[in-house]
Amino acid sequence: MRKGVVIAGFGGQGVMLVGELLAEAGMEENKYVTFLPSYGPEQRGGTANCHVVISDTTIASPIVSKPDAIIVFNLPSLDKFEPTVKENGVIIINKSLVPREVRRNDVRVLQIDVQSVAEEIGSPKVMNMILLGAYTEIEKPVSLTTLKKAMSVILTGRKASLIELNEKALDRGAEIAKEFMGVI
Amino acid sequence: MGEKILMKGAEAIAEAAIKAGAMAFFGYPITPQNETPEYFSRRMPEVGRIFLQAESEVAAINMIYGAACTGTRVFASSSSPGISLMQEGFSYIANSNVPCVVANVMRGGPGLGDIAPAQGDYFQATKGGGHGDYHTIVIAPHTLQEEVDLVLKAFDLAEKYRIMVVLIVDGLLGQMMEPVEFKETVDVTKFKVPEWATVGQGDREDRIIITSLDLAPEGLEKMNLHLQEKYRKIEEQEVMVEEYRMDDAEYAITAFGTMARISKTTIELARSEGIKVGLIRPITVWPFPSKTIENRANQVKFFFDTELNAGQMIEDVKLALNGARPVYFYGKMGGIVPSAEEVLEEFKKHLGGQHE
Missing domain, CATH: 3.40.50.920 (Rossmann fold)
Known part of the structure; x- marks a missing residue:
């Protein structure tokens, strides 16, 4: 098993946290993992992305040039990474901020109106976790249980109070993905 | 054997230096290695050691020089333009035969360049970026685990040969995260002051002087021959x-x-x-x-x-x-x-x- 994913959006949307959680969970499951963030004069509202690889064997290059999946938080990210996805790969989209359809027809696309779902859960802050839950359910690089365990490693101190809410969002994302896969 | 921890390269290098017994860190912030001094600033007080943010890289390298003269395990880090500022100190340290370890998390150059990953400092690192005939041992890890393992090795080499060891990584290795395992923690209570260290005359008959200066050409030639002899030995024995x-x-x-x-x-x-x-x-x-x-x-x-x-x-x-x-x-x-x-x-x- 080797899964390469690119997670991309605006700074402040929790793009890096999604990547870090995946990497931490992969490590918990004794897999090889790499997490490569874009870095630069980053700021809230600027673009940010990270590359994560989770694998049963050693990882040489941490650069994901042909991702198995991309998780897209905004329109510029779809424009940039849509052409890179592997054939039959997965594109998970934050529909609330991406006003266009995917142009390719050789990939699987799940659009989630994340904002409405987040409002149902009760906080706009968990949009990233809904997308992560959906991705994990479809691609299964790690289990949802390990992902939740990883959350307690990364969300500590003041952030620990957000774990329950985030777990709920992960589950909701996974449910949406299940429905989606049932349709295909 | 420790457990695996997911860490950023620039932090892993700092923890590795602490586990290797670095007693003091001197540096100055520069991207993409800011996480290194940040990490030291948090951890060094916890272990009762020295973290000092100098007023510039020129000051930092001379603090390293001074601390190294006392036989203390010292570590510094910077990125390309900062390393350029340190080159005078590199040269002085080389001819003074004192050990230390410096990490260069390389970014794009020349000049102020950018903060993205680059390997443009190879010439500077391997051919002697400062003046005079000198070398530092230069180690280039390619994974975070290797980076962590080689920090300890770097200190061992530095002290074995009384030489500066430079770790060159680039911004990508500095910024990425990967699981690392810290295999060994050096017991710093067992550190002994080396006999060449300038820690006061004490009961010694003669004062110990560490210098990179000899105004008599014959004397300076001797210093150079000593360096070259040391470099030949390193070339024979320490290639990895x-x-x-x-x-x-x-x-x-x-x-x-x-x-x-x-x-x-x-x-x-x-x-x-x-x-x-x-x-x-x-x-x-x-x-x-x-x-x-x-x-x-x-x-x-x-x-x-x-x-x-x-x-x-x-x-x-x-x-x-x-x-x-x-x-x-x-x-x-x-x-x-x-x-x-x-x-x-x-x-x-x-x-x-x-x-x-």
């Missing part, structure tokens, strides 16, 4: 190199650090197409593994060197081969990191229609 899939290789890629890592993926891609290519990866870029490269000259058809610069290590590869085989080059500058596929595409241009 990895040969990857070279056993049946018909072509050899040469690369260090991040580009070596990317090249390993290139090699998997190439081999899946039936192209037998391997990698020679210098772990120490000074001393350079010339013999390893020379030994493969008769086996492979050509060498393909790839770096994040305009072609720097390639000069050492060519020197090692002395014209025996062609050496081709592919490099990216300005902080652009090519994918394994791009490297493969460039590599295949030299196959001359074979394997197409």
Whole structure:
């Protein structure tokens, strides 16, 4: 098993946290993992992305040039990474901020109106976790249980109070993905 | 054996230095290694050691020089422009024969450049960026685990030869995260003050003087001969190199650090197409593994060197081969990191229609 994913959006949307959680969970499951963030004069509202690889064997290059999946938080990210996805790969989209359809027809696309779902859960802050839950359910690089365990490693101190809410969002994302896969 | 921890490269290098017994850190912030001093600033007070943010890199390297003269395990880190500022200190430290370890998390240059990953400081690091005839041992890890393991090795080498050891990584290795395991923690209570250290005359008959100065040419020549003798010994005994899939290789890629890592993926891609290519990866870029490269000259058809610069290590590869085989080059500058596929595409241009 080797899964390469690119997670991309605006700074402040929790793009890096999604990547870090995946990497931490992969490590918990004794897999090889790499997490490569874009870095630069980053700021809230600027673009940010990270590359994560989770694998049963050693990882040489941490650069994901042909991702198995991309998780897209905004329109510029779809424009940039849509052409890179592997054939039959997965594109998970934050529909609330991406006003266009995917142009390719050789990939699987799940659009989630994340904002409405987040409002149902009760906080706009968990949009990233809904997308992560959906991705994990479809691609299964790690289990949802390990992902939740990883959350307690990364969300500590003041952030620990957000774990329950985030777990709920992960589950909701996974449910949406299940429905989606049932349709295909 | 410790457990695996997911860490950023720039933090892992700091923790590794602490576990290796670094008693003091001196530095000045610069991207992409800011996490290193930040991490030290939090951890050093916890372990009762020294963290000091100097007023500049020039000050920091001279603090390192001073602390090293007392036989204290000292560590500094910076990134390319900051390392340039430190070069005067590097040269002084070299001729003073004091040990220390410095990390350079390289970014795009020249000048202020940018903060993206680059390997453009190879010449500066391996040929002596300061004045005079000197070398530092230069180590170039390609994974975070290797980086962590080599920090301890760097201190051992520094003290064995009373020399500065420079770890060169680039922004990519500084910023990425990977699980690391800290295999060993040095017991700092067992540290002894070396007999050459300037810690006060005490009961000694003579004062100990550490200097890089001798105004008498004969005296300075002697100092230089001593350095050169030391360098020859290091060249004989301390070369570290990895040969990857070279056993049946018909072509050899040469690369260090991040580009070596990317090249390993290139090699998997190439081999899946039936192209037998391997990698020679210098772990120490000074001393350079010339013999390893020379030994493969008769086996492979050509060498393909790839770096994040305009072609720097390639000069050492060519020197090692002395014209025996062609050496081709592919490099990216300005902080652009090519994918394994791009490297493969460039590599295949030299196959001359074979394997197409």
